[in-house]
Amino acid sequence: MAGRPGPGAGRREAAAGGARRFPRECCEGLGGLDYGQVDVAAMVQLFGYVDVTDTGFIVAVLSIAFNPLFWNVVARWEHKTRALSQVFGSPHAACYCLGTAILVLNCVRSHCFTEAMKSQPKLEGWDCHWTYYSGVAISAIGTLFVVSSFLALGFTGTFLGDYFGILMEEKVTSFPFSVLDNPMYWGSTAIYLGWSLMHASPAGLLLTAVVAISYTIAVLYEGPFTEEIYQKKQKGVKSK
Secondary structure (H helix, E strand, O other): OOOOOOOHHHHHHHHHHHHOOOOHHHOOOOOOOOHOOOOOHHHHHHHHOOOOOOOOHHHHHHHHHHHHHHHHHHHHHHHHHHHHHHHHHHHHHHHHHHHHHHHHEEEEHHHHHHHHHHOOOOOOOOOOOOHHHHHHHHHHEEEEEEHHHHHHHHHHOOOOOHHHHHOOOHHHHOOOOOOOOOOOHHHHHHHHHHHHOOOOOOHHHHHHHHHHHHHHHHHHHHHHHHHHHHHEEEEHHOOO
């Protein structure tokens, strides 16, 4: 990565060359952790290994924050103006267009996330089979939630079809919605968490926290607005 060396240059070199490792004394491996002694200070020390001024890390944070902002702004604009439906000729075509854009942006976000992890060092105590396969398991669970959510909702149900006037007949209560609310979001968060553990990456964990925060904020905005859309639908049915 070109530019001035900066405080993270040594870390980036270590991540690229693999020669430099953090001393095992810093954590003594997962097996040596005394979980009763883990506190906020330890977490602060852990994330002290992350160079938040690294360009790749900043780009990843921005891409994570941008995605839910983009789809919420565009979907609410469509709900208010029906501009996209007019441009594409139908609500379904407009929804498929937005859904495709969201998928592309999510691929960009995942790429930025991965590149940010590569530009930062691994934590030696986590660079082991136990952590790797734990990450695989968490990612698998997250993928299960994401895929099953998509199958339960369909394309338009997943990608904000209600904002386009494409409303579902009834609330989906089958798996994974029977297990937790917003399984698509938390499944995606679990995938990033597992990916971070597989790479033994403190930077990945910090970025996963950013993903969780961005989704939490998105839910706070989307939930009440979606409920309002369906309440208007019910009132319209009753008035007929």
